[in-house]
């Protein structure tokens with residue numbers, strides 16, 4: 230199957246690398262475009278993927294297209310290739326905030342449209358990509374999108390009305406978590422640990438806790454209770470977090486980013 234990446238930037242590259250690392254090139258022949266010849270040449274040399282500037286040729290060559298340009302570039306790019314997009318095409322857009330209705334309109338109404346929200350850990354195969362089916366997208370095409378992005382992490386499917394919330398949670402979430410890791414590392418330094426050790430302790434603790442939630446399928450509150458011995462140390466730490474309003478602050482962060490995602494469309 231021929232897979233075209235329109236806009237081989239950071240996120241496009243994460244996907245291409247993931248497909249490569251999973252041995253998927255045998256299944257997907259990837260071709261890509263960029264805007265400038267310098268980045269096309271550099272990406273082709275570095276990633277070994279045929280990369281050029283001709284979106285029309287890419288559309289003609291590929292059945293599945295992944296749109297990875299910046300939000301302000303999406304309309305122009307799609308309108309330029311709309312005459313060449315047919316019913317045989319599936320267009321998966323990772324462009325933040327742009328709806329499937331807008332995508333379908335700009336793309337001329339023929340291709341099946343799927344909106345996706347990946348995140349940067351796709352770069353190391355630990356991404357979270359969420360999909361919403363748009364006009365013309367059948368369940369087999371959504372499944373295919375999940376298979377493609379499944380090479381760079383986990384996937385889920387939601388109703389499109391939830392995509393701004395998804396953006397605020399898993400799309401932007403890595404930044405919140407880096408801040409948590411940074412703060413825990415600072416705490417480690419404060420109690421006397423070398424910075425490198427403190428950062429290792431903070432990040433591995435986060436990774437371990439996340440894996441406990443994912444593998445044991447237990448509610449996070451129950452796992453928290455397991456660590457919290459009566460009159461022990463953890464409950465004092467938890468009290469400090471409650472005093473600092475950690476939970477409501479994180480909830481507000483997701484809501485603020487979701488609002489921003491919505492407002493980028495002028496809503």
Ligand SMILES: NC(=O)c1ccc[n+]([C@@H]2O[C@H](COP(=O)([O-])OP(=O)(O)OC[C@H]3O[C@@H](n4cnc5c(N)ncnc54)[C@H](OP(=O)(O)O)[C@@H]3O)[C@@H](O)[C@H]2O)c1
Pocket residue numbers: 235236237238239240241262263264265266268269284297298299300302306323324325326346347348349400
């Ligand atoms: N970063 C995130 O965490 C994240 C998460 C989820 C979704 N997204 C979405 O992912 C998209 C891409 O983000 P990014 O960080 O990967 O951006 P990026 O690194 O700037 O990549 C954009 C790419 O699009 C190319 N491009 C621009 N105009 C083009 C055209 N007319 N034809 C072909 N290629 C064109 C650029 O080529 P040149 O380099 O030659 O200009 C560049 O390779 C955005 O829409 C963003 O909303 C990002």
